[in-house]
């Protein structure tokens with residue numbers, strides 16, 4: 001029986017919410033454990049499907065993994081396999097990042113292309129070109145990337161045509177186990193890249209420029225192990241900030257670094273949200289949202305992952321907002337569902353115009369991807385009536401204990417089973 005979430009809107013969120021560890025940092029860091037000879041322990045790992053999928057993937061390559069609470073330990077004394085089939089990769093795009101560590105440590109890798117998804121085509125040409133510059137011999141056939149570097153990779157001076165987050169993770173991992181200095185110009189500056197660099201630094205890799213466009217990575221022949229604590233999830237934090245604002249609530253959102261919001265900090269304030277710095281986070285309040293004009297950009301610009309939640313909040317802003325999606329060509333899928341709930345949104349290519357309405361009205365809606373799901377949760381929290389969100393497995397991929405956290409903030413949320421009366425939690 002399938003779970004769905006039922007949300008009765010109209011209650012302002014109040015209280016304190018602790019965000020979980022950053023999913024988008026956890027995944028590359030767990031994958032980079034494939035590079036290490038010794039045991040690595042990561043603390044503050046969120047309880048998410050995507051983490052479970054990643055651990056399963058690591059075990060396929062010979063890792064022993066152990067999870068105690070939010071601590072995850074990974075040991076990979078040697079690689080058992082260097083191939084990842086489509087069935088292993090398709091569940092999670094980030095799985096493709098195993099290509100570099102397998103190649104750097106095992107000298108060869110066969111990894112299926114992850115393909116596109118609900119938000120865009122998502123090519124990997126930047127990853128492959130950069131690995132080729134490091135000496136990998138790469139062929140793509142039948143949807144599988146076959147890469148070899150029997151004598152090892154060599155350091156290179158690489159320029160990215162776009163600051164791809166995934167390609168930056170991939171090349172940092174390749175360079176970490178490649179003796180000599182590899183330079184990446186035009187690297188992604190996202191906080192998750194900084195976290196990966198901090199982790200690899202702990203394992204013995206000297207990295208300069210983390211968080212800047214030019215990164216230099218002095219690789220080592222062997223990497224050690226250690227214990228690392230993940231920082232809080234900036235996207236989850238932004239989601240709770242927007243949910244609080246949209247419901248006219250007052251919430252302390254803690255467990256994350258405010259600086260990691262980048263341009264979103266200023267955009268949220270322009271939208272009429274009061275953000276007061278408190279130890280370990282922000283206190284959020286809002287007595288009415290204002291329209292904004294914003295474009296998604298690589299960090300420190302406004303994050304594409306916050307675009308959908310922001311759009312949901314702006315549906316009831318006092319005027320017309322404009323959002324341009326510049327990272328992914330297909331990332332407005334949530335707009336149609338928001339319109340079913342009474343929002344007024346028109347889409348023209350990569351531009352969405354949102355005309356604020358007085359109220360949304362509850363409706364049954366289907367979650368299409370993680371952040372689209374967050375948008376629908378926010379809309380349902382503000383809407384009049386009770387909404388049903390189906391296909392919530394997407395939400396389970398990105399938001400740990402979503403219904404628990406919302407309920408503790410006073411939201412009326414229940415997780416039910418598709419079969420009529422049966423349900424697991426009663427919040428309503």
Ligand code: UD1
Pocket residue numbers: 024120121122123124125126127128162163164165166167188190297298299303304305327328329
């Ligand atoms: C992207 C986001 C990241 C977000 C994640 C999940 C950016 C820059 N990246 O990371 O913040 O957390 O999605 O939503 O905002 N591209 C190519 N060729 C490549 C690689 C990428 O053309 O080899 C293009 C993509 O099609 C896309 C853009 O570059 O238009 C950003 O891709 P990238 O940063 O690599 O995506 P993710 O790593 O998934």
